[in-house]
Amino acid sequence: DTEVTQTPKHLVMGMTNKKSLKCEQHMGHRAMYWYKQKAKKPPELMFVYSYEKLSINESVPSRFSPECPNSSLLNLHLHALQPEDSALYLCASSQILAGGSDTQYFGPGTRLTVL
Amino acid sequence: GENVEQHPSTLSVQEGDSAVIKCTYSDSASNYFPWYKQELGKRPQLIIDIRSNVGEKKDQRIAVTLNKTAKHFSLHITETQPEDSAVYFCAALYNNAGNMLTFGGGTRLMVKP
Numbered sequence: 001d002t003e004v005t006q007t008p009k010h011l012v013m014g015m016t017n018k019k020s021l022k023c024e025q026h027m028g029h030r031a032m033y034w035y036k037q038k039a040k041k042p043p044e045l046m047f048v049y050s051y052e053k054l055s056i057n058e059s060v061p062s063r064f065s066p067e068c069p070n071s072s073l074l075n076l077h078l079h080a081l082q083p084e085d086s087a088l089y090l091c092a093s094s095q096i097l098a099g100g101s102d103t104q105y106f107g108p109g110t111r112l113t114v115l
Numbered sequence: 116g117e118n119v120e121q122h123p124s125t126l127s128v129q130e131g132d133s134a135v136i137k138c139t140y141s142d143s144a145s146n147y148f149p150w151y152k153q154e155l156g157k158r159p160q161l162i163i164d165i166r167s168n169v170g171e172k173k174d175q176r177i178a179v180t181l182n183k184t185a186k187h188f189s190l191h192i193t194e195t196q197p198e199d200s201a202v203y204f205c206a207a208l209y210n211n212a213g214n215m216l217t218f219g220g221g222t223r224l225m226v227k228p
Contacts, residue, residue, distance in 0.1 A: 042218035106158040
């Protein structure tokens with residue numbers, strides 16, 4: 001099974017709302033990632049978790065708060081977002097190999113619209 | 116950090132023709148180079164990848180070549196079909212402490228029937 005799942009598929013929220021995006025994988029991968037993708041652009045890395053610990057934060061604003069409750073789950077908590085945060089949010093996972101990470105498998109994404 | 120450039124940004128071919136997409140990377144420490152296909156509204160899907168100890172890899176109509184000296188790698192699709200139409204992203208894994216995958220800007224491939 002090479003599937004990463006994400007919920008919800010679509011999310012519309014106001015600038016004062018608090019919401020969460022969820023990601024799950026059952027491939028035994030120990031690295032999980034959040035990416036943001038704007039239209040006609042490549043995915044842009046936001047956060048990396050390795051062995052359930054935050055290893056990379058690409059200078060993401062604090063209105064985005066990641067959480068990795070266990071090795072299968074990854075959450076992204078959203079609060080006080082701006083309209084420019086509207087995008088496709090992709091989760092990915094991969095093995096961690098001795099020489100670096102392995103293939104990253106992407107979830108279907110959450111299409112977020114901030115009003 | 117790593118920088119990946121991808122060309123062309125758009126590519127239109129006739130069904131049955133070949134398509135070639137080229138990428139260059141900046142950091143010689145990068146050692147893993149995947150290619151993703153993304154259809155409109157869908158997730159990026161891995162179509163082929165290559166590691167730095169290999170010069171070429173083929174999977175049916177798709178092949179990837181890697182020139183480590185020149186720091187460039189290319190995707191070759193032969194006998195293109197309309198269902199190959201999508202955006203293709205190359206990427207390079209910068210093997211530092213963080214498992215960071217850097218993407219190229221993408222190529223929109225259109226295969227005309």
